[in-house]
Amino acid sequence: MDPETALGFVKHGATLLLLDVPPHTLVGIDTQMFSVGPAFKGIKMIPPGAHFLYYSPSNREGNEFSPIIGFFVDASPSEVFVRQWDQQEERLVKLSEDEEERYSQAVKSLEFDRQLGPYTPSHYGDWKRLSNYITKSTIERIEPIGGEITVACESEIVANIPSTPTERALAEQLKNGKFSRSVDKSQRRGSYYTPIPRVIKNKAIHGQELTSLNLDKTQLLESILINHYGGSEDLILGELQFAFIAFLMGQSLEAFLQWKSLVSLFLGCTEAPLHTRSQLFTKFIKVIYYQLKYGFQKEHTSTGGAEKGTLTLLDESWLSDSFLHHLCKDFFSLVLEAPVVNGDLLSWTRKFKELLEDTLGRDFQQKNAVDGMYCEEDDEAPERFIGAKDINKSDGGHAWCLVQWIGSWLDRSST
DSSP: OOOOOOHHHHHHSSEEEEEOOOOOOOEEETEEEEEOOOTTTTEEOOEEEEEEEEEEEEEHHHHHHHHOOOEEEETTTEEEEEEEETTTTTTOOOOOOOHHHHHHHHHHHTTTGGGGGOOOOGGGHHHHHHHHHOOOHHHHHOOOOSSOOOOOOOTTTTOOOOOOOHHHHHHHHHSSSTTOOOOTSSSSHHHHHHOOSSSOOTOOOOHHHHHHHHHHHHHHHHHHHHHHTOOHHHHHHHHHHHHHHHHHTTOOHHHHHHHHHHHHHHHHHHHHIIIIIIHHHHHHHHHHHHHHHHHTTOBOOOSSSOOOBBOOOOOOOHHSSSSSHHHHHHHHHHHHOOSSSHHHHHHHHHHHHHHHHHOOOOOOOOOHHHHOOOOGGGGGOOOOOOOOEEEOOTTTTTEEEOOHHHHHHHHHTTO
């Protein structure tokens, strides 16, 4: 990139200024993560729009990390976000308006320019495909009080939600772990996700009709779209993306459970994808296709000539016998064997099926009626969430990496 073009990105892009962050702290934005060095003071050249900022405090040796804390922002051109490290609480905090304005002017005058790492443009395409339905209103509607998303504050929130043995084990470890924060019970710290009932219950409906409603979630989807999203299809897709990002980058168990609920809702419909909501389901399949395509990537290549390593975001074993595997079999059979189906939906469903088969090496063909049966109580949640190795070193010497397994944190906290 020539100097004039780079200066244009610096002036028109947003900036994240981070003050006094200790060395070895992991600081990430979207699909990129920095390991903080002594000169690091933030990230510049951030494209306008929705972004997820997250970080993980480290011990002095840089070999143990606390759970990630993350928050969404909607960046305007040339906007400056200022956060300062609170040594006692080990987290980033906001400054007063006067201080923030003073630092913002200093950033715009390029006083911190040499200490700011650039947002890598080659990573932006992946991020846009993961977040294209997330808007400012999406963030404001779902984010927790204070904006911070962290698994350390979720022990009580998820205690009564997990349905599988692995989910219950994770919640129990979290509840008893040393990383679990004690928070004021009167202050809700979880995200404001839309409630998605797993089973439809209606005292006015009995027998075959109630069974049909639970076998085909189309009516439930319609009800949720109207009552919670004002009929907007893009809003529910925005929440699906919000939850996936909070789960994948922020390592939030609450976010995974919401993502699972939304995916189960969509894939549990039989009438909507073929007749009433074909366009919505085409968009849904594209969203989940790009989510899992990115999550299962083994390597990310650099255009800057920096040293690269191997990156694993999602462990493939969590899908092998999971709720998604069973539901996808039914959904693929529904769409691919339908006598009449929307062309775009058919095309993207085929791509999604190929992605899962190529990644997991599993057959998604429906063998018989028993094979298609699915009971959520017996499914497997992910035993491991997100893993990483060093994947890049920038010209400034900052290591690019992703966070260690959330499972290792929970295992350490229980010993």
